[in-house]
Amino acid sequence: xxxxxxxxxxxxxxxxxxxxxxxxxxxxxxxxxxxxxxxxxxxxxxxxxxxxxxxxxxxxxxxxxxxxxxxxxxxxxxxxxxxxxxxxxxxxxxxxxxxxxxxxxxxxxxxxxxxxxxxxxxxxxxxxxxxxxxxxxxxxxxxxxxxxxxxxxxxxxxxxxxxxxxxxxxxxxxxxxxxxxxxxxxxxxxxxxxxxxxxxxxxxxxxxxxxxxxxxxxxxxxxxxxxxxxxxxxxxxxxxxxxxxxxxxxxxxxxxxxxxxxxxxxxxxxxxxxxxxxxxxxxx
Amino acid sequence: xxxxxxxxxxxxxxxxxxxxxxxxxxxxxxxxxxxxxxxxxxxxxxxxxxxxxxxxxxxxxxxxxxxxxxxxxxxxxxxxxxxxxxxxxxxxxxxxxxxxxxxxxxxxxxxxxxxxxxxxxxxxxxxxxxxxxxxxxxxxxxxxxxxxxxxxxxxxxxxxxxxxxxxxxxxxxxxxxxxxxxxxxxxxxxxxxxxxxxxxxxxxxxxxxxxxxxxxxxxxxxxxxxxxxxxxxxxxxxxxxxxxxxxxxxxxxxxxxxxxxxxxxxxxxxxxxxxxxxxxxxxxxxxxxxxxxxxxxxxxxxxxxxxxxxxxxxxxxxxxxxxxxxxxx
Numbered sequence: 052x053x054x055x056x057x058x059x060x061x062x063x064x065x066x067x068x069x070x071x072x073x074x075x076x077x078x079x080x081x082x083x084x085x086x087x088x089x090x091x092x093x094x095x096x097x098x099x100x101x102x103x104x105x106x107x108x109x110x111x112x113x114x115x116x117x118x119x120x121x122x123x124x125x126x127x128x129x130x131x132x133x134x135x136x137x138x139x140x141x142x143x144x145x146x147x148x149x150x151x152x153x154x155x156x157x158x159x160x161x162x163x164x165x166x167x168x169x170x171x172x173x174x175x176x177x178x179x180x181x182x183x184x185x186x187x188x189x190x191x192x193x194x195x196x197x198x199x200x201x202x203x204x205x206x207x208x209x210x211x212x213x214x215x216x217x218x219x220x221x222x223x224x225x226x227x228x229x230x231x232x233x234x235x236x237x238x239x240x241x242x243x244x245x246x247x248x249x250x251x252x253x254x255x256x257x258x259x260x261x262x263x264x265x266x267x268x269x270x271x272x273x274x275x276x277x278x279x280x281x282x283x284x285x286x287x288x289x290x291x292x293x294x295x296x297x298x299x300x301x302x303x304x305x306x307x308x309x310x311x312x313x314x315x316x317x318x319x320x321x322x323x324x325x326x327x328x329x330x331x332x333x334x335x
Numbered sequence: 336x337x338x339x340x341x342x343x344x345x346x347x348x349x350x351x352x353x354x355x356x357x358x359x360x361x362x363x364x365x366x367x368x369x370x371x372x373x374x375x376x377x378x379x380x381x382x383x384x385x386x387x388x389x390x391x392x393x394x395x396x397x398x399x400x401x402x403x404x405x406x407x408x409x410x411x412x413x414x415x416x417x418x419x420x421x422x423x424x425x426x427x428x429x430x431x432x433x434x435x436x437x438x439x440x441x442x443x444x445x446x447x448x449x450x451x452x453x454x455x456x457x458x459x460x461x462x463x464x465x466x467x468x469x470x471x472x473x474x475x476x477x478x479x480x481x482x483x484x485x486x487x488x489x490x491x492x493x494x495x496x497x498x499x500x501x502x503x504x505x506x507x508x509x510x511x512x513x514x515x516x517x518x519x520x521x522x523x524x525x526x527x528x529x530x531x532x533x534x535x536x537x538x539x540x541x542x543x544x545x546x547x548x549x550x551x552x553x554x555x556x557x558x559x560x561x562x563x564x565x566x567x568x569x570x571x572x573x574x575x576x577x578x579x580x581x582x583x584x585x586x587x588x589x590x591x592x593x594x595x596x597x598x599x600x601x602x603x604x605x606x607x608x609x610x611x612x613x614x615x616x617x618x619x620x621x622x623x624x625x626x627x628x629x630x631x632x633x634x635x636x637x638x639x640x641x642x643x644x645x646x647x648x649x650x651x652x653x654x655x656x657x658x659x660x661x662x663x664x
Contacts, residue, residue, distance in 0.1 A: 084610060084611070091398050091399040091557075092396060093396060093399070093400065093401055093556055093557075093606060093607075093609065093610045094394070094396040094401065094609070094610075095609070095610065135611070137367075137612075268392075269391050269392055269393075269394070271394045271396070271401065271609050272608075272609040272610075272612070274359075274363050274364075274366070274367070274612055275359055275363040276357060276358060276359035276363045276364060276608065276609065276612070277357075277394060277403075277609050278359075278388065278393070278405060278408055279391065279392070279393045279394035279403070279405075280391070281388070281391060281393075281408075282391070293387045293388065293408065298363070314390055314391055314548075315390045316387045316388065316389070316390050320387045321385055321387065322384070322385040322386040322387030322388070322408065322409075322410075322411075323387045326385065326387075
C-alpha cells in the first residue's frame with residue numbers, strides 16, 4: 052500500500068502491485084479483502100481499476116466509497132500497510148480495430164474505470180469524448196482529467212452545481228450526435244447503464260457497459276465461484292443465461308443485458324421455470 | 336508426516352477438501368490453488384435439470400460468515416457429465432460429486448446417470464446433499480427427518496458402484512443430528528459430511544427488508560464453526576466407526592485440527608475459499624505443523640482424540656524405557 056487520498060466524495064488508493072499492473076487491461080477490476088488477517092468481513096470488495104503506473108515496479112490505483120464498514124476500514128489504511136488483493140480480474144473493454152470516435156459515459160465514481168480506457172483508445176488514434184454525471188458536483192469523478200484528455204467533455208449534475216443541470220440520458224442523444232460517436236462505453240450505476248444501453252441501441256450504436264455498481268453490490272468472491280453476482284444476459288445463440296458479472300463481465304454488450312429483468316430470473320432463462328428445451332449449453 | 340486418510344475404500348493423500356458449492360466448476364479455483372494437492376474437490380450439487388437458481392441478492396455478508404440462498408443453480412446432470420466432469424478428470428484431482436434432488440426419484444436418476452456415464456471412473460466418491468427441499472413433502476428438507484434422509488441414502492447407494500464411497504451431508508437444523516446420522520448409517524452411507532449451512536436471516540440496513548430474495552438463507556463461515564464442531568463430536572461419539580468429513584468455517588490448520596480431534600477424518604474448506612481461494616494449501620501446511628507441534632506423526636492417530644480421557648498428549652510420544660533395556664544387554 053502506498054497512499055490513500057480523498058478525491059471529491061471518494062477515496063483513491065494506490066497499491067504497489069507489479070503483477071497486477073503488468074497484466075492489467077482497461078475495464079478489469081480488483082477483488083480486495085477487507086478487515087485484516089482475522090477479519091469478520093468475508094466477502095471481497097470489487098473495485099474497477101482506475102490507473103496503473105510503472106513507478107515502484109508497478110502501481111495500481113482504484114477509487115472507492117467508504118459507505119460500509121469494509122470501505123471505512125480501507126479508507127483507514129496508511130502507507131506501508133499491506134493489503135490482500137486479487138487481480139486483474141474480469142473481461143476487459145474490447146477496443147475498436149480502426150480509429151473511431153468513442154464516447155465514454157461515466158456515472159459518479161464509476162467513471163474511474165474509464166480513464167485507462169481513454170488512454171488505450173488514444174494510443175489507437177481514436178477520438179475520445181466524455182460525458183460524466185452525478186447527482187451533485189462533489190460526486191462527479193474526474194471532470195478535470197476528462198476535460199484535459201477528451202476531445203470534448205460534458206458534465207451533468209442533477210442540481211446543476213457543475214456543468215449542465217439534468218441527467219446523463221437527457222443529454223446523451225445530443226452528445227452522440229455532436230461527437231458522431233461510433234461506439235459508446237459506459238460505467239457506473241446500474242440504472243444509468245440501462246438507459247445508456249437503450250439510447251445507444253435506439254441509435255444503432257454499439258455500446259459496452261461495465262457493471263461496476265452491480266459487481267460492488269452483489270459480488271462476494273470476484274473470481275466466479277460464488278455465483279452471487281449473476282444477471283440475465285442474452286448469449287450469441289439468443290438464449291438468456293444467468294451470467295456472472297465478475298467472470299463473463301464486468302464489461303458486457305449493453306444490448307445483451309436484460310435491464311428490466313435485473314434482480315429476477317427471467318422465466319425463459321436457461322434453468323428458469325419456462326426455459327426452452329435446448330441441447331446442451333455450449334462450453335463457456 | 337502421514338496425512339493420508341481413508342473414506343471407505345478410498346484413500347486420500349491429505350484430509351483438506353474443497354467444500355461443495357465453494358469451488359465453482361474447478362476451473363475458477365484452479366487459477367489460485369493446485370487442485371491436485373487437494374485431498375479432493377467436491378463439486379457443486381448436481382441436480383437432474385438445469386437450474387438458474389434464485390434471483391439476486393443471493394448472498395449476504397454477516398458477522399464472520401456468509402448467508403446464502405442460491406437455489407442450487409447448475410447446468411443439470413447431463414451438462415455436468417458432458418462438460419464439467421471430463422475437465423475435472425483431466426486435472427489429476429480426486430473428484431467427489433455432490434448430488435441433489437427435489438424428489439427421491441430425482442436423487443436416484445442423477446445417481447444412476449452418474450454411475451452409467453463413461454466418466455464414472457473419475458468419481459472418487461459421491462456426496463449426497465440431503466439438505467435439498469423435498470417437493471413431495473411440502474418443501475421440507477430431506478435432512479430434517481431420519482426416514483427421509485435414509486431413503487435418499489438407500490436410493491443413491493443402490494445406484495452407485497459399491498466400491499465408491501457415499502458421503503451424506505447433514506444439516507445442523509435438526510433436533511438430534513445423531514439420530515439422523517444413525518438412520519443414514521443404517522441405510523448404507525459410507526461416511527458423513529458434517530455440516531451443511533444453518534438457516535439464518537439478514538436484514539438490509541437500507542431497505543429494512545430481508546437482505547436475500549429467498550428471505551432466509553444458509554449460514555456458513557467461521558460463525559458456524561462451534562455448531563459444526565459440536566455436530567462432529569456428537570456424531571463421532573455415537574458412531575465412532577463412520578468416517579466424517581468435518582466442515583464449517585475452517586480457515587486455518589488449527590481449525591482443521593479441531594475438527595479432526597472432534598472426530599473428523601477429513602475437513603472441507605468452503606466459505607474460506609470465497610475469501611481466499613489459495614487457502615487449502617496453507618491449511619494443509621498449517622495442519623501438518625499443528626500435528627507436529629503435538630508430537631503426532633499420523634493424521635489417523637489424531638482422529639477423535641478429544642474423546643479420549645487424556646487428550647493432550649497422544650501415547651506414541653512417551654519414550655521412557657528404551658535406554659535401560661540397552662544397558663541390560
